[in-house]
Amino acid sequence: MHKSGLTELEAIIAVARRGSFRAAAHELGMSPTALSNAVAALEKRLDVRLFNRTTRSVSLTEAGDRFIARIAPAVSEIDQAVENINAHRNTPVGRLRINSFALAARVVLKPIILEYMRRYPDMKVDIVTEGRFVDIVAEGFDGGFRLTEEVPRDMIAVPAGPEMSFAVVGAPSYFAARERPQTPDDLLNHECIRSRLGSGAIYHWDFRYKDKIRSIDVPGQLCLDEGELLLQAARAGAGLANLPLWLVEDDIRTGRLIRVLEEWSISYSRLAFYYPSRKNISAGLRAFVSLLREIEAKSRHGKP
Structure with missing residues (x-):
């Protein structure tokens, strides 16, 4: 039942x-x-x-x-x-339904989701990953993970995970016949792999170097909405991609991808878990939010 x-x-x-x-x-x-x-x-x-x-x-x-x-x-x-x-039980019981885009789910799976399940073994967690932004209330979700700036204003947002540094990368095969860009404006003469946010908007590549800030609507034939697809396309030499550094670190280290514009890179955003601003929330959701706040407090104080 x-x-x-x-x-x-x-x-x-x-x-x-x-x-x-x-x-x-x-x-x-x-x-x-x-x-x-x-x-x-x-x-x-x-x-x-x-x-x-x-x-x-x-x-x-x-x-x-x-x-x-x-x-x-x-x-x-x-x-x-x-x-x-x-709420009067020692531990909550039930099911938590979470909507997220795929890369966010990869970031939070081990440090947050698996820790939550370890603490609350009577809770079941159902994560649905999709690029599009959904109405979590209408579609029956308890909450969701998105970039902080994408969270609707009528929702409660809780920080989840560290700031994400981004890196512009391309395959050696891509640079075989092209000069590496030296400034963000050089990207206008390159083939870039564009990405679409969950809201449907095209993601502009943002850069900062000292007091200079640039936001570039990069050109490109290919537009994708999922990080792993962007990574595969970049590895195949389809163009330059702007991806979270943690996702491409191994590729950069092994030479499968080459990082450019490193001086212009910026810690761009954070993930947030968001949920409806209701007076009464389930015990399982309350426990999840408490875990997020605990992890955030430990992070601020430098504790593991």
């Missing part, structure tokens, strides 16, 4: 919210078959069809719409009551 023991009711609420049996099943941690069976069992018991189903879409019937409007507040109250009881 799901967390409140009201599997069938939570199933139809999730399907109504997501407009998809598969997406609702993923949100609830159920198999699509189990969720479909739960909805069908409730419809059979009520002797009323709650959803119109086609091969491409799912929508509420008039009866289903009225039913959801009446039960959703009550189910929410029951879930909150369960969470209130959970």
Whole structure:
């Protein structure tokens, strides 16, 4: 059963919210078959069809719409009551759903996620990685990881991880017939691998050298939205890439990639975990936020 023991009711609420049996099943941690069976069992018991189903879409019937409007507040109250009881346990129990872009998930997996699971063995963590920026509330996530500047203003943000230094790199094959750029403006005459932020905006390459600051909308045929793809393209000689230093350190050390414009590099941003500014949050989310604040405090004081 799901967390409140009201599997069938939570199933139809999730399907109504997501407009998809598969997406609702993923949100609830159920198999699509189990969720479909739960909805069908409730419809059979009520002797009323709650959803119109086609091969491409799912929508509420008039009866289903009225039913959801009446039960959703009550189910929410029951879930909150369960969470209130959970808060009195020694350790939280349940599931934490987190949205993140792939590189961020790699940064936080070992020092944060695995540590959280070690401390709270009754908690399950479900991380969904995608480049696009999603509405975490509408899509049923407890929180998400993004660059600090991308966090919506109506969300609470908690720093996660150190500042990220970036490096402009290219493969030896790329430089075989090209001069290495000496200033950021030289990039305008190079083939660059552009990247798209989760918001959909094209990422401008930012640089600082002493009191000089430059932001370049670099040219390039190829635009990608995932760090590993950018790295593979750079290794293949497709162009210059601007990537987190930790991601390319081994390639630079082994000579697989060549770093340029090092004097202009800048510690650009930090990751943040963000979540809705609600008065009541689950015990599992509260414990996760507490762990992040603990790690941040240790980092400020230089403790391991």
